[in-house]
Amino acid sequence: xxxxxxxxxxxxxxxxxxIDPSTKRVDRSGDVVIDEINEKAVEAALLVKEANSGSxxxxxxxxxxxxxxxxxxxxxxxxxxxxxxxxxxLTGSDVVQTSxxxxxxxxxxxxxxxITGNESTDGRSAAVPAMLAERLGLAQLxxxxxxxxxxxxxxxxxxxxxxxxxxxxxxxxxxxxALVSVTEQIAxxxxxxxxxxxxxxxxxxxxLALADLPLAAGDTGADNSxxxxxxxxxxxxxxxxxxxxxxxxxxxxxxxxxAASKLI
Amino acid sequence: xxxxxxxxxxxxxxxxxxxSELLAAAAQLGSPAAVIVVEPGAAAGLAAELGALGAGxxxxxxxxxxxxxxxxxxxxxxxxxxxxSGDVSAVIVSNSTDGREAGARLAIRIxxxxxxxxxxxxxxxxxxxVTQQAFGGSYAVTAGTGRGIPVISLRPHSIEGxxxxxxxxxxxxxxxxxxxxxxxxxARHEQAQxxxxxxxxxxxxxxxxxxxxxxxxxxxxxxxxxxSLGAAVGASRAAVDAGYxxxxxxxxxxxxxxxxxxxxxxxISGAIQHRAGMQSAKTIIAINKDADxxxxxxxxxxxxxxxxxxxxxxxxxxNARRG
Ligand SMILES: Cc1cc2nc3c(=O)[nH]c(=O)nc-3n(C[C@H](O)[C@H](O)[C@H](O)COP(=O)(O)OP(=O)(O)OC[C@H]3O[C@@H](n4cnc5c(N)ncnc54)[C@H](O)[C@@H]3O)c2cc1C
Ligand SMILES: Nc1ncnc2c1ncn2[C@@H]1O[C@H](COP(=O)(O)O)[C@@H](O)[C@H]1O
Numbered sequence: 081x082x083x084x085x086x087x088x089x090x091x092x093x094x095x096x097x098x099i100d101p102s103t104k105r106v107d108r109s110g111d112v113v114i115d116e117i118n119e120k121a122v123e124a125a126l127l128v129k130e131a132n133s134g135s136x137x138x139x140x141x142x143x144x145x146x147x148x149x150x151x152x153x154x155x156x157x158x159x160x161x162x163x164x165x166x167x168x169x170l171t172g173s174d175v176v177q178t179s180x181x182x183x184x185x186x187x188x189x190x191x192x193x194x195i196t197g198n199e200s201t202d203g204r205s206a207a208v209p210a211m212l213a214e215r216l217g218l219a220q221l222x223x224x225x226x227x228x229x230x231x232x233x234x235x236x237x238x239x240x241x242x243x244x245x246x247x248x249x250x251x252x253x254x255x256x257x258a259l260v261s262v263t264e265q266i267a268x269x270x271x272x273x274x275x276x277x278x279x280x281x282x283x284x285x286x287x288l289a290l291a292d293l294p295l296a297a298g299d300t301g302a303d304n305s306x307x308x309x310x311x312x313x314x315x316x317x318x319x320x321x322x323x324x325x326x327x328x329x330x331x332x333x334x335x336x337x338x339a340a341s342k343l344i
Numbered sequence: 345x346x347x348x349x350x351x352x353x354x355x356x357x358x359x360x361x362x363x364s365e366l367l368a369a370a371a372q373l374g375s376p377a378a379v380i381v382v383e384p385g386a387a388a389g390l391a392a393e394l395g396a397l398g399a400g401x402x403x404x405x406x407x408x409x410x411x412x413x414x415x416x417x418x419x420x421x422x423x424x425x426x427x428x429s430g431d432v433s434a435v436i437v438s439n440s441t442d443g444r445e446a447g448a449r450l451a452i453r454i455x456x457x458x459x460x461x462x463x464x465x466x467x468x469x470x471x472x473x474v475t476q477q478a479f480g481g482s483y484a485v486t487a488g489t490g491r492g493i494p495v496i497s498l499r500p501h502s503i504e505g506x507x508x509x510x511x512x513x514x515x516x517x518x519x520x521x522x523x524x525x526x527x528x529x530x531a532r533h534e535q536a537q538x539x540x541x542x543x544x545x546x547x548x549x550x551x552x553x554x555x556x557x558x559x560x561x562x563x564x565x566x567x568x569x570x571x572s573l574g575a576a577v578g579a580s581r582a583a584v585d586a587g588y589x590x591x592x593x594x595x596x597x598x599x600x601x602x603x604x605x606x607x608x609x610x611x612i613s614g615a616i617q618h619r620a621g622m623q624s625a626k627t628i629i630a631i632n633k634d635a636d637x638x639x640x641x642x643x644x645x646x647x648x649x650x651x652x653x654x655x656x657x658x659x660x661x662x663n664a665r666r667g
Binding site: 093094095097099104106117157174175176179199201202204205206207209210211212213215217218219220221222223225240242243245246247248249250251252253254255258263264265280304305306307308309310311312313314315318321322323324326329330331332333334335336337338339341343344 | 419445449452456460482483529545593597623651654656666
């Protein structure tokens with residue numbers, strides 16, 4: 081089975097994340113890491129690979145030069161090869177444009193299964209997976225907390241899994257080829273071992289520029305984006321509150337605070 | 345006046361609770377029209393309800409087994425409704441798991457812009473401007489549309505008011521020609537929203553518990569305080585991972601974002617990823633035995649103390665005031 085897994089490099093959530101007021105874009109000058117959800121997506125891909133002999137996992141990212149680290153980390157975990165889409169003309173792409181570039185890179189390569197994270201920690205649109213399914217004509221099984229793939233030996237097979245919803249979960253089933261997005265409950269990502277890290281350096285990474293992708297002129301770049309950010313305002317920091325140490329009456333004092341604030 | 349389409353979701357055959365708010369949002373931009381996918385014969389009563397909630401037109405796609413296919417029938421219906429209307433200035437969906445994915449696919453199918461998780465919506469000089477939050481409310485972002493019409497997913501509980509009642513005239517649309525690859529919903533394990541507790545996203549008050557609760561049994565204390573306040577129950581990821589409660593109660597970076605009037609954090613340290621989901625609450629109360637916990641940095645009122653002594657006293661005091 082040919083599996084693609086999509087990973088994104090994001091600002092580390094342990095730090096203070098900023099939007100650059102001059103560009104109105106996410107400031108990526110601080111620490112950037114592979115999104116935790118994408119490590120889990122790679123893990124999910126490797127589990128499918130291990131359950132289906134003869135499978136091959138390609139890790140795909142669109143991002144600046146530093147995003148190669150996200151590919152290397154995935155290769156060290158056990159993915160077989162990488163595709164890095166990188167071009168200055170992609171800077172400032174919105175979600176519609178991002179999905180166009182990713183779809184253009186994936187299309188025609190015969191992937192049976194495309195696996196993504198459910199939602200990135202910087203964009204949080206949760207839109208790229210659905211957009212890719214739409215563009216690539218794939219069945220969509222998104223927000224999965226469990227995933228089972230049974231290949232039929234040929235090019236077919238079935239995908240099932242549990243989709244997390246606001247009120248619980250639903251069970252899904254579709255035929256391959258399909259697109260899957262996973263939630264953080266899908267699996268704990270494995271740590272790359274020394275052998276994995278060494279072999280990752282030798283695994284092939286294909287670099288794709290805009291000119292290599294079948295995209296229409298005007299499909300990419302901030303000047304052609306569908307959605308245009310007009311203004312970005314930082315929320316003022318919260319001013320210091322009242323902190324008390326419990327002297328045996330704290331519960332009552334909280335109730336008094338609630339009443340004084342007209343909250344009860 | 346141009347039409348603004350709203351995707352209506354159904355819960356157990358009835359209109360989802362988000363419907364009224366979506367139609368109210370649409371009314372701020374143009375003339376609201378509802379789009380709904382139903383089992384054959386189920387439309388009549390729903391159309392009357394939708395009219396009362398402000399829909400001038402109700403585009404109805406009837407489909408056998410409508411409820412057992414994931415998202416794609418809704419996308420086909422929205423596209424057919426855009427074509428049938430002829431004059432659509434925006435499409436609004438709920439930022440629910442299903443709604444946002446239907447909206448995202450529609451944007452691709454009809455060459456439209458997609459604005460995710462809007463918390464505000466306005467008509468400015470003939471264009472639509474949405475307000476969004478970035479990094480858990482650390483930034484407010486306003487965005488317009490560069491090309492195409494906007495497809496907007498609206499965060500529940502972000503717009504007030506209701507649309508004036510309208511005709512609710514049914515307009516049948518045909519989605520039988522849709523050949524999109526489908527995904528079958530083979531079983532549902534969902535609790536009806538009928539529970540007395542409000543849902544996390546829409547609650548005025550949220551009480552959340554963290555690892556400090558110590559066990560699933562003791563987590564009931566969070567529920568008791570929530571019930572005495574009429575609040576929804578939330579949790580930190582550590583509490584979810586430890587199995588104290590269900591995953592869809594997780595508040596934070598990778599869970600639900602809430603901005604209630606009041607957020608009470610019990611036994612939660614306030615890691616940056618948790619704060620990203622609740623720091624825009626109007627008032628924050630924290631109870632934690634460690635005075636150095638970062639949750640106190642965002643608290644309006646904080647108690648350094650043992651939650652197992654403070655919270656029972658608080659519940660008694662609240663119940664006493666309620667009489
Ligand atoms: C990519 C990423 C995404 C994440 N997403 C989320 C997310 O969406 N939501 C989320 O919550 N976390 C998220 N996290 C995890 C986050 O970093 C923290 O690990 C988590 O929030 C900690 O939960 P906690 O505060 O319950 O547990 P802890 O940090 O262990 O804190 C427990 C607190 O309870 C207090 N306590 C213990 N006993 C008592 C008592 N008897 N009385 C009073 N206080 C007591 C302790 O002093 C302590 O402060 C994410 C992490 C990463 C890396
Ligand atoms: N630039 C990108 N490169 C690779 N994958 C991406 C990119 N952007 C989004 N994705 C994938 O889409 C998922 C959801 O992202 P989003 O729609 O931005 O919330 C991510 O977890 C990734 O798997």
